[in-house]
Amino acid sequence: MTGDSPSGLTHIDSRGNARMVDVSAKPATPRRATAQGSVRMRPATLELITGGEVGKGDVLGVARVAAIMAAKRTGELIPLCHPLGLDSVTVDFSPAPPDRILISATAALVGRTGVEMEALTAVSIAALTIYDMCKAADKEMVIGESWLAAKTGGRSGDFRHPSPPA
Amino acid sequence: MTGDSPSGLTHIDSRGNARMVDVSAKPATPRRATAQGSVRMRPATLELITGGEVGKGDVLGVARVAAIMAAKRTGELIPLCHPLGLDSVTVDFSPAPPDRILISATAALVGRTGVEMEALTAVSIAALTIYDMCKAADKEMVIGESWLAAKTGGRSGDFRHPSPPA
Amino acid sequence: MTGDSPSGLTHIDSRGNARMVDVSAKPATPRRATAQGSVRMRPATLELITGGEVGKGDVLGVARVAAIMAAKRTGELIPLCHPLGLDSVTVDFSPAPPDRILISATAALVGRTGVEMEALTAVSIAALTIYDMCKAADKEMVIGESWLAAKTGGRSGDFRHPSPPA
Amino acid sequence: MTGDSPSGLTHIDSRGNARMVDVSAKPATPRRATAQGSVRMRPATLELITGGEVGKGDVLGVARVAAIMAAKRTGELIPLCHPLGLDSVTVDFSPAPPDRILISATAALVGRTGVEMEALTAVSIAALTIYDMCKAADKEMVIGESWLAAKTGGRSGDFRHPSPPA
Amino acid sequence: MTGDSPSGLTHIDSRGNARMVDVSAKPATPRRATAQGSVRMRPATLELITGGEVGKGDVLGVARVAAIMAAKRTGELIPLCHPLGLDSVTVDFSPAPPDRILISATAALVGRTGVEMEALTAVSIAALTIYDMCKAADKEMVIGESWLAAKTGGRSGDFRHPSPPA
Amino acid sequence: MTGDSPSGLTHIDSRGNARMVDVSAKPATPRRATAQGSVRMRPATLELITGGEVGKGDVLGVARVAAIMAAKRTGELIPLCHPLGLDSVTVDFSPAPPDRILISATAALVGRTGVEMEALTAVSIAALTIYDMCKAADKEMVIGESWLAAKTGGRSGDFRHPSPPA
Numbered sequence: 001m002t003g004d005s006p007s008g009l010t011h012i013d014s015r016g017n018a019r020m021v022d023v024s025a026k027p028a029t030p031r032r033a034t035a036q037g038s039v040r041m042r043p044a045t046l047e048l049i050t051g052g053e054v055g056k057g058d059v060l061g062v063a064r065v066a067a068i069m070a071a072k073r074t075g076e077l078i079p080l081c082h083p084l085g086l087d088s089v090t091v092d093f094s095p096a097p098p099d100r101i102l103i104s105a106t107a108a109l110v111g112r113t114g115v116e117m118e119a120l121t122a123v124s125i126a127a128l129t130i131y132d133m134c135k136a137a138d139k140e141m142v143i144g145e146s147w148l149a150a151k152t153g154g155r156s157g158d159f160r161h162p163s164p165p166a
Numbered sequence: 167m168t169g170d171s172p173s174g175l176t177h178i179d180s181r182g183n184a185r186m187v188d189v190s191a192k193p194a195t196p197r198r199a200t201a202q203g204s205v206r207m208r209p210a211t212l213e214l215i216t217g218g219e220v221g222k223g224d225v226l227g228v229a230r231v232a233a234i235m236a237a238k239r240t241g242e243l244i245p246l247c248h249p250l251g252l253d254s255v256t257v258d259f260s261p262a263p264p265d266r267i268l269i270s271a272t273a274a275l276v277g278r279t280g281v282e283m284e285a286l287t288a289v290s291i292a293a294l295t296i297y298d299m300c301k302a303a304d305k306e307m308v309i310g311e312s313w314l315a316a317k318t319g320g321r322s323g324d325f326r327h328p329s330p331p332a
Numbered sequence: 333m334t335g336d337s338p339s340g341l342t343h344i345d346s347r348g349n350a351r352m353v354d355v356s357a358k359p360a361t362p363r364r365a366t367a368q369g370s371v372r373m374r375p376a377t378l379e380l381i382t383g384g385e386v387g388k389g390d391v392l393g394v395a396r397v398a399a400i401m402a403a404k405r406t407g408e409l410i411p412l413c414h415p416l417g418l419d420s421v422t423v424d425f426s427p428a429p430p431d432r433i434l435i436s437a438t439a440a441l442v443g444r445t446g447v448e449m450e451a452l453t454a455v456s457i458a459a460l461t462i463y464d465m466c467k468a469a470d471k472e473m474v475i476g477e478s479w480l481a482a483k484t485g486g487r488s489g490d491f492r493h494p495s496p497p498a
Numbered sequence: 499m500t501g502d503s504p505s506g507l508t509h510i511d512s513r514g515n516a517r518m519v520d521v522s523a524k525p526a527t528p529r530r531a532t533a534q535g536s537v538r539m540r541p542a543t544l545e546l547i548t549g550g551e552v553g554k555g556d557v558l559g560v561a562r563v564a565a566i567m568a569a570k571r572t573g574e575l576i577p578l579c580h581p582l583g584l585d586s587v588t589v590d591f592s593p594a595p596p597d598r599i600l601i602s603a604t605a606a607l608v609g610r611t612g613v614e615m616e617a618l619t620a621v622s623i624a625a626l627t628i629y630d631m632c633k634a635a636d637k638e639m640v641i642g643e644s645w646l647a648a649k650t651g652g653r654s655g656d657f658r659h660p661s662p663p664a
Numbered sequence: 665m666t667g668d669s670p671s672g673l674t675h676i677d678s679r680g681n682a683r684m685v686d687v688s689a690k691p692a693t694p695r696r697a698t699a700q701g702s703v704r705m706r707p708a709t710l711e712l713i714t715g716g717e718v719g720k721g722d723v724l725g726v727a728r729v730a731a732i733m734a735a736k737r738t739g740e741l742i743p744l745c746h747p748l749g750l751d752s753v754t755v756d757f758s759p760a761p762p763d764r765i766l767i768s769a770t771a772a773l774v775g776r777t778g779v780e781m782e783a784l785t786a787v788s789i790a791a792l793t794i795y796d797m798c799k800a801a802d803k804e805m806v807i808g809e810s811w812l813a814a815k816t817g818g819r820s821g822d823f824r825h826p827s828p829p830a
Numbered sequence: 831m832t833g834d835s836p837s838g839l840t841h842i843d844s845r846g847n848a849r850m851v852d853v854s855a856k857p858a859t860p861r862r863a864t865a866q867g868s869v870r871m872r873p874a875t876l877e878l879i880t881g882g883e884v885g886k887g888d889v890l891g892v893a894r895v896a897a898i899m900a901a902k903r904t905g906e907l908i909p910l911c912h913p914l915g916l917d918s919v920t921v922d923f924s925p926a927p928p929d930r931i932l933i934s935a936t937a938a939l940v941g942r943t944g945v946e947m948e949a950l951t952a953v954s955i956a957a958l959t960i961y962d963m964c965k966a967a968d969k970e971m972v973i974g975e976s977w978l979a980a981k982t983g984g985r986s987g988d989f990r991h992p993s994p995p996a
Contacts, residue, residue: 340546340634340635341546341547341557341631341632341634341635342634343557343560343630343631343634344556344557344631348556349556350556350559350560350631369641372643380506380507381507390510390514390515390516391507391509391510393516394509394516394577394578397577398575398576398577401575402575405575409564409567409568409571409575409623409626410564410623410626410627410630411560411563411564411627412560412627412630412631413630448633448637449626449629449630449633452626452629452641453626456622456623456625456626456641457575457576457622459622460575460576460615460618460619460622461576461577461578463615463618464509464576464578464579464615465507465509465510465516465578466507467614467615467646468506468507468508468509469506469507471614471646471649471657471659472645472646472659472660472661473645474643474644474645474663475535475618475622475643475644475645476643477538477640477641477642477643478640478641479638479639479640479641480633480637480638483637491637493637493638494638495638497640
């Protein structure tokens with residue numbers, strides 16, 4: 001019904017229409033993906049998040065929950081993503097003084113398609129949540145670049161980003 | 167019940183607990199916010215999106231729909247955001263050859279709280295959707311920095327980012 | 333940012349891009365819309381739904397709940413619909429022997445935009461739910477035509493469909 | 499816990515109560531379903547959608563995305579549907595001048611239950627989205643009949659509608 | 665369209681059908697509601713949550729986020745609840761040694777209908793989240809009774825539960 | 831990436847951070863769980879629900895649908911729950927005059943993790959829906975205790991609550 005795309009974009013069929021790629025003939029195999037990103041902010045804002053007595057860690061705790069929950073809903077947000085029953089999501093934050101928080105998210109499942117988008121979505125929602133919780137103090141924060149750091153499993157084989165931004 | 171936060175973070179109360187800030191005493195006024203971002207990719211990937219005969223514009227069309235739909239669901243994704251009845255969302259893309267697509271999203275409503283997060287969420291989901299639709303051709307794409315470009319309305323007054331990243 | 337559409341389609345801007353129309357300058361006024369539809373089935377299937385001792389009315393009871401819940405989520409399903417805080421939804425069913433069930437849904441709110449889509453969505457989901465609950469007995473059911481029967485309120489004034497299908 | 503239904507409706511148990519049928523003992527097998535439908539409109543409205551220079555194809559592009567996304571959420575909308583991890587969704591439109599657009603949607607997965615409802619939901623939401631995007635120009639549009647055209651896989655075997663409406 | 669219910673249940677119309685009550689004629693006024701509940705567990709489980717070095721407070725932090733997010737989605741979960749744009753949600757936990765955690769949630773908005781269900785939903789989801797996070801250590805936990813402790817605003821006036829369970 | 835938790839709480843990693851436990855190495859096996867709960871109310875309220883001519887059974891019918899639908903969305907509500915493709919959900923109500931309705935919910939699937947939370951969530955949402963539909967008549971209702979009554983399947987083996995509250 002939908003032939004191979006001459007465009008090289010699998011999500012577009014031979015007539016130029018968007019589609020959810022058929023993965024039903026692929027075997028269910030273990031897959032894992034890690035994405036990375038960051039939020040850049042004033043040094044004083046970073047201290048509010050990481051150094052204070054009150055609310056210590058709470059911004060990152062809320063952002064972690066938001067990221068895990070969003071990863072589970074990736075298929076609702078990204079139109080052509082397959083809905084997936086994720087087997088694992090972890091989200092880690094590393095303060096990088098004086099002005100950044102690094103974000104890393106890893107998703108895994110046994111399934112017919114990869115979990116790159118789940119890991120990337122987790123990073124994006126974590127960054128947006130940090131922005132939201134700190135924006136009263138600092139509207140000039142910048143959500144940093146994000147990328148697929150690594151993936152394993154699936155027909156296209158393992159991948160490690162050859163030139164990660166930072 | 168929840169006093170002012172000594173941390174300077176309004177989403178954290180005086181005991182360090184996350185909360186959804188009470189805006190019920192604020193008047194409903196017109197608010198508008200614009201966020202910006204980008205996706206960086208190989209020049210050949212940019213051509214697939216913008217230059218081909220087949221599927222011309224379709225990647226960006228799908229990303230625009232995803233962004234608009236996600237903006238409406240910001241309150242479900244970002245834990246302490248107020249649920250808002252958005253009055254407007256627009257999303258614009260500008261190819262920036264040889265290797266970038268710029269993304270701009272604007273949200274507006276008449277309400278008790280701002281729509282910065284809705285505009286930023288639209289930018290992030292647009293970028294993630296572009297990544298998803300092109301990842302079979304280019305896994306090394308990088309979702310670029312994103313930021314609040316401008317906002318109007320609300321008690322804190324108008325804002326324009328003094329040093330946007332690009 | 334997005335001029336009037338030469339296409340006559342308000343959801344498409346002057347450059348041909350989809351958008352959520354800006355309604356922030358419109359006043360919040362009372363609006364109401366009624367949509368109608370039907371499901372056509374074998375007479376024996378209609379009897380299962382309406383005439384039996386066991387489960388009497390239950391198919392329609394479930395369909396009514398599904399329709400009301402879907403009306404509330406119209407803004408999540410229809411990409412360019414505004415998210416609305418509905419003030420009322422009612423759904424009515426009328427068996428039309430020998431082979432049809434008629435569906436009518438009415439939505440209302442005080443708001444800046446109409447509720448036609450909410451009423452139409454309620455009718456569609458009611459019909460789909462009836463199909464789902466009866467499909468083990470009758471896969472040949474047909475979800476009938478549906479249309480906006482009437483609306484009141486809003487700048488475009490009152491409307492009553494001049495030639496409803498049935 | 500819930501015996502066979504004397505009503506012949508599998509979604510109703512022996513006491514007349516709604517339930518989600520237990521499919522855990524069924525094997526996961528390949529399944530596919532195609533549903534069809536249409537939207538009927540004024541000829542001038544059909545031309546706005548298919549013939550113009552500006553926004554050409556955009557209404558159908560948005561409707562396709564909405565349909566694919568809704569198919570993935572069928573289990574949230576239809577109360578007794580099983581939540582499914584769809585492996586594929588495609589949506590096709592065919593203008594049928596002078597006054598109709600035909601809609602066809604196909605869903606597939608390897609699973610324990612069929613995907614008829616996913617295909618039918620995709621058709622309904624596609625039709626509703628077309629209605630929404632054109633309603634400023636034509637409120638008298640009629641969402642046409644829709645039906646299960648064909649299904650393959652599953653214990654009940656293959657099915658092709660013997661008397662499709664049009 | 666739907667008359668007063670002889671049953672005394674406003675969510676059931678005069679023909680016995682469920683409906684979402686029409687509140688469009690009511691004024692938007694400030695409303696606030698507080699609900700309370702608890703989780704009962706082994707003393708050792710309570711210590712894991714409140715007393716340890718590792719993960720101190722994290723269970724309650726996650727439960728608070730879950731409760732706030734669920735309060736915002738009450739209208740999606742409870743079929744006949746109106747969808748509301750909450751202006752505030754706060755959730756508080758008080759360990760009650762040796763074996764209980766008390767939960768209190770308060771919701772507020774300016775609107776046409778009350779927020780009792782939002783407060784009660786927050787309490788329930790907080791309790792379920794605590795159960796989920798501790799169930800590997802203690803499957804015998806009991807989610808305690810919950811109730812509307814107080815509400816203010818709305819036509820029915822202020823309310824304080826005259827005989828709260830504990 | 832995340833070691834065993836010294837806290838005994840699997841949802842907290844060795845650094846005290848919340849995570850979604852990795853179940854990808856576990857086999858998919860049949861699992862089933864039953865939870866129980868209740869709603870306590872005035873005898874007159876119980877009669878409104880169970881004894882009248884008008885709307886007989888409708889409150890419980892709506893609550894059953896709400897509970898089944900919520901069970902399917904457990905993974906969206908409870909932050910660290912795995913998203914699951916439930917194979918079965920049933921919900922039963924038993925009036926316990928003079929003042930209680932007992933609720934029992936059973937969920938089942940073939941999967942890598944248990945369905946305790948799905949059963950408990952169904953019970954909670956059923957109770958909240960009953961409260962919502964009767965609150966105009968009786969604001970003093972109390973949502974009763976709820977607990978995991980039994981589970982089968984999974985590595986930790988079968989479980990039956992040794993001391994259920996009632």
